[in-house]
Amino acid sequence: MNPLHSNLTPARHWKDIPQEVSHRAMSSEGRRRAVFAIAKTAGLMVTLAALGWGGLQLVAVFRDDPKDLSRAVRSAPLKDLVLTTDGTLDQAWLARALALPKDAPLMALDLFQLRTRLLACGQVRSATLTRNFPSTLAVTVAERPPVARLQVQGSAGTPQAYFVGRDGVVFEGINPDPKMVETLPWLSGVKLMRQGGVFQPLAGMDVVADLLARAKLEAEHLYAGWRSVSLARLQSDGEIEVTTKDGSRIVFGTNEDFFRQLANLDAIVDAAKEHPEHVVRDINLTVGGQVPVAFNPAAAEPAPAAEPGPAPSKTPLFTGFNHP
């Protein structure tokens, strides 16, 4: 650029005159037009702002598109397995049960298939699997509480303890609490059927579970002495036979109220304690108000009947616990 040219200062032009005029210098029509112009500008700005906001919303919609999300996450490998359970299952079991390949992408996991794998474990009553982006698989498990134990002959010929749930499902206990296990009675008189590598559920276990639960709740001192529960005559006679740790046999009827039967049993046991010379062998609670109690032959004298019966019997009737 010419140095002379760069030093030129152009003369003031009429366009340098400020065109702003004070409000009072305007006519009423001019003021009206000014207000209209301001309103128009404001409207335009509001419209532009609304358009901008709409654009941002659109961008947000496209940005959060589930398809894009899955595409983005598909390549992210699974890093964490989080187990939430109400029982004893642990992380190691979860890893074994799911058997996921290393660095499996989170989005590539077939959750339905994984759930099936988890449910294949008898201890699992229900399972929920959730993808937590970007790299976590959360597993929530509800475990099947065991109500009884079962001795099963293993494939190697060695006996193995299994557990039975309320719904009759037989399962191998994983990380069972030994104290809890000790309280569980053994189950006997059942015929196990294996299908597809797993045992078929036992029929009638819900009734047995009711009895055991009622006993545990109402008469824990009695329940603590129960060693085994036989289901041999459950289907045919509706009877559940309990063998105590001292060898006594107690028969419960499924047609009678368990609470009443337990009350009768408790009374009989209490009465029997008053006669330590008499050792109870059988108590049959299935016949209602009449409870036949048999004592061991070793006992010298039969227990006196609470109410004189019509005829003496080898198995004296214990009838003092008639409940309405």
Added chain:
Amino acid sequence: MSSRSTFIGAVEIGTSKTTALVGEYNGRELAIIGHGECTSRGVIKGAVVDYKAASECTHGALEQAERDAGERIELVFLAQTGAHLEGFYNEASVNVKAADNMIDAADIRTVSDLAKAKELPAGRMVVHHIRRPFRVDGRLVPGTPENLVGQRLDVGYWTVHGQEQRLADNIHVIRGFNLEVRELVLASLASGHMVTTPEDRQHGVLAIDIGAGTTDFVLYRDGSPHTTGVVPVGGSHLTNDLSIGLRLTEGQAEKLKLRFGRASVQARDKADKVWLDGNFSIGDRQFPRHAIEQITAARAWELLDVVRRKLGNAFSAETCAAGVVLTGGTAKLAGLAETAAKVFGVPAHLGETPSWVAENLRDPGNNTALGLLYYGVSAHNERAASTRRRGGFISNVKRLFASA
């Protein structure tokens, strides 16, 4: 160019009347769609002396024009006249920088800026820089000299400047209506553009716009305006002389001027008399026609002679082959063309409004407002194009480096 129409207002705040036109411009064509007019108040010899009265009158004309058009005016081209307007000529020359002597845009810009760079007295502002044709080594170039080969580039500008307060007053009257004044155009340029053809301007023509308070003139040479000027004398002076000479009120004198005034004395019979009203009502009087013509003719001659003297050496019969074109409200004075021809020594005629202008607007008094629209649009487009040319990315970067 956008296809959206722009509604442009052309406003002439004159001494006797204020005219507002509304033009619809779609980027290619300009159509006049509204017209408003009102008797001026608060304006003397083109200068606003009573802001409120002038505003009321101007805003009334604008409202009327908007109503007529059914559209709102978006921007205004304002005509500027008044005795405060003056002009001077300044020229500059540069040596062509390029080694091959080819003139480039930078040479043109430099010589133009040099020619326009002249300090003005305090309180004066530029209204127009009217460029005269470029000369390359003394050779006249009607268009742009870019890419022509030469060693020396000359250009001259006729700069019109006015008093800042007067200009601001006119602008503020329009701003009072909340409208932006986009172009300020000399009344003479506006009316001259309307009543002369490009051929006339090429051959040389003098356009004289005789209004009520002022007379604006523009002399064209080589297709572009050469000299402009304003004389603070107009039709109202004829009225005033009649009023004094015949002892009449201004209204009566105006009536006589319009009916019997002439720019040359034609009446031979000095006893020939004319009635003031002609309806024989009380107060109606008779006046000698000869006396009326003598007064108006003397004043008309004087007015034109003032213009000729003000033009000075710029005007000559040889350089004004197309003659003199008269326009403005006072141009309707009978015999004015003949008088002008005698004063200037070249043919003279009354400017004709182009045939495409609507019948109701075909009056010499409207030529300034009409020309304002057309001249304003072309000037505005020219400036916009020049800004676009200058605003190119490369040139901006070059300017940035140059200033650094």
